[in-house]
Amino acid sequence: MEIFLRAEQEGGTSLSEGPMRHALDGCYEKLPQQSRKMLALKYEQELPSATIAERLKSTAEAIRVALFRIRANLKECIASTLAAEA
């Protein structure tokens, strides 16, 4: 958590560059195909959970939970990457 937040602060005014973003790129590549598909629907196409759920034959609640878990996994992965690089 500490290393994670410190990296966030060191990232400056934007997170678009810097160690966290670099770590995210690597962690994103490690995600399963289904997770990346869900993130694409959420962040690239900016679809609400209800619409994603329709497409993936799920429920909005399940999609929200799945996205939460994907983000939590990414956070763990980023924190590990940053710790290893420190």
Added chain:
Amino acid sequence: MTPNEELIHRFLEDPAGLSETDLEQLTAHLRAEPAKAGELREQLIIDDLLGQKLAVDRKNFPTMVQQRLADFEKGEEEKYDQVADLRAIAESEIEKSVRPLGINPWVKFAGGISLVIIPVLCFVVWRYQESAPRAVANVEELSGKVLRIKGSTEEPLRIGLAVSTGETIIAAAGSTIVWKYKDGTTVRLLGDSETRIQVDSSTLAKQIKLERGELVASVAKQTRGPMVFSTPHATATVRGTELRLVVAEANTQLDVTEGMVDFQRNGGSQVLQVAANQSGIATAANIQPKEVQWPVNRISAAYVFEGLDKPQYARNPESANLRDTPLEVAGTAKASPKFALLLRGGNYRSEEGGKDALAVIKKSGEFGCDILFTPDKAGNPEPAVVCSFGPAGNENFLLLQTGQGLVVQLRDTAASSPMVFELGEIALGTPHYVSLACKEGRFIAVVDGVEATASSEFSNPMASWEEGPLVLGADASGQRPWRGEIAALALFDQFVDKPLSDANRHRYRQLHP
């Protein structure tokens, strides 16, 4: 899943989608479990990173071109038909250029030339598209006189019209306009303001240039790049937040309600990060944080009482500065332990405050009042005056409580009796934040964040309002005494609409938890 976990998931999905009750529940939960607050923050950071990563990916040139062309196909076909034609030609030529061209050297030559010319042509067309006016938002609300200037033409705006890049929008004093972008971002331009609508030429990110006056913006999460608000003194850069900008002659004030804004003085290198419930002020010479104040629109305050431990201010009609104008006690009234006005038959009043406030209110033609009070548990069985403004027997404005009922009276010169607005019932013994405002054509009253009454056919009586004292706890002659506590009062020479009322209420709660 627990209800609190569900709330967190819903908040992550759409922070603006939670009701006030949900937000309060979520806040209480996070306060009780700091670990959850940390977890939520991490989720928001990852959310932001993913938004940026995937948005950046989208900015790849071919995708952007397709996106831009798709935009035109959606709504601007007439203006940009040639783009579609050029695209067809370009695709056709590119397709030809990768096929075996046979042995004719002229065909090879034409193919080679097309490979050079077509990307250049596409680039030129793309740049043309970006410099051409684009309809970016629609007018959602409008009152008063608002003009748009396009080149040398000038026309009044009205609800439903689209506003485009390159247009200058001028709201006359007392007017308001709200325009809404496709992503839900809204900009509310208040009276006596001038702004120009733009987009970044390479990313199409939204831009607003506020030359003078005041705006309040609620910015949805931005994927094309931060939305930039520029003024003659500074630049505010936001990805998604709620903010208010006020441009005066010598400075620009930024108030942030939600999120974080990068605030930078023009010509300066220092970036001031202004977080929620913080303010910054930029002049030609410097930029610095500003003490958070209640009300947030203090620049429009005609009178401010925020506790007897602080000075009471009235706006000087000559200089427009706030000056110390203390309340004076009359009868059985005293300060509570928290410096509120404890009223048990007496009242607090200010002759000078009433006089100064009336002068600026009449000048603007708008009136607003925010008041925080706690009615006595025993109630006020007879009509009792919480706040009075104007001469005895002919008060311009009265806020009355009878039993649990709350009523506003406004002096109406066109009729022998005042206009009466019932605000409903309030609980006794608990604090209430009441906002009311009027201007030509509109009246609104908000009680504890809920719109209690509104009228769009309000005939403004302010021109004939007369000088008289500002009195808290009785009418101008000291009659109809009210029992309870008054913690704060602000009068404004501005129509305080509901978003501004909400911002003031939250600010008060922030400063007086």
